[in-house]
Amino acid sequence: MEKKLSPKERMAIQRQAMPEQNATARSQNFKEVNLGFDEQLALLEAERCIQCKDPKCVNGCPVRVNIPRFISFIAEGDLAGAAQSLIGDNALPSVTGRVCPQETQCEVECIRGVKSKPVAIGYLERFVADWALQHRNGTKPAPVPATGKKVAVVGAGPAGLTAAGELAKQGHAVTVFEALHQPGGVLVYGIPEFRLPKQIVDMEVQRLRDAGVTIECNVVVGRTYTLPELRAQFDAIFIANGAGLPVFMGVPGENLKGVYSANEYLTRVNLMAAYEFPSADTPVLVGKRVVVVGGGNVAMDSVRTAKRLGAEVASIVYRRTRKEMPARVEEIHHAEQEGVNFEFLVAPSRSWATRRNGSLA
């Protein structure tokens, strides 16, 4: 921005839309749907922030990112400053800028939302964080003196990685133990590429490694090492093993061929590249008519994955109404654009396959 805008001019700027891949094209590929702001869009959107003295947006952020500060750096064109500020507050900003439910956290609190639309905080966060990934040299944190304390973290999902990053910032020596062959937890085995590219997760993880965090994969704590063994070697242990086991509905037919938990289905596709079977080791059943039970982010990811794998009909059935769906608004909107069907106030009493075969009355 060459000239400083007056408050009236700022208030007149409309919220900038996220550029995205065309819906028809993207429903047949796994490439990222949202393409990200360019610098011009980011500068314009940053001008919408009125730099509140009591910024309510920060109260809405679970990790209390200093939102007006990083946005003011963007508005001044100081992207390195914006990156330093954001990374100082948040260990995984390229991830949270993509998958955090901003509309119910920071953005719902934004004062600009009272008369117009809230500042696109998530889109700005993603813009700055991605800029930082591309400009690593300018955003390296200053070294901190070592405390001499050692901390073990169990699990390299977002909780474990964030804790590791924050502990490393304090000067502690951190080792993360991860059961799977790759760090990231749900970020790599659950959330699909079209929402969160693995390369982004890898780059965020690399930044943590560069900050001194050690990550050991293929280590199942409890089997490879016991907790008492770790306790003997470390001053503290943070357990961040997630909630990776699926909960089934308890209806007949759940164990039939072709019925997957979302957890298994997404892991096969995301982490094991099942769509490339037989060149990848893990197969997945590709249904022509796929129904997904549920209304959260996991359901949206599953149904949109099924569509991309070639389902002719991909439907969501959800026991409540649309307004109660826990999925992010953007994910529901994207699923609709991609041709996913929605049925509300419907809950399965048994699997469709058992009904068709007549094996259960």
Ligand SMILES: Cc1cc2nc3c(=O)[nH]c(=O)nc-3n(C[C@H](O)[C@H](O)[C@H](O)COP(=O)(O)OP(=O)(O)OC[C@H]3O[C@@H](n4cnc5c(N)ncnc54)[C@H](O)[C@@H]3O)c2cc1C
């Ligand atoms: C498909 C899907 C989509 C989602 N979408 C969103 C979204 O859009 N926005 C949002 O805010 N949230 C979303 N969530 C929820 C979010 O991903 C979780 O809240 C978050 O991943 C929890 O992080 P975590 O680190 O606690 O657990 P996890 O991500 O599950 O990580 C736990 C890690 O611990 C490892 N581990 C477990 N046991 C051991 C052991 N004994 N030894 C060593 N390692 C172990 C696991 O392998 C795993 O890597 C989604 C979840 C899913 C499943």
Ligand code: SF4
């Ligand atoms: S509430 Fe909105 S306008 Fe105010 S500081 Fe936060 S992002 Fe900016």
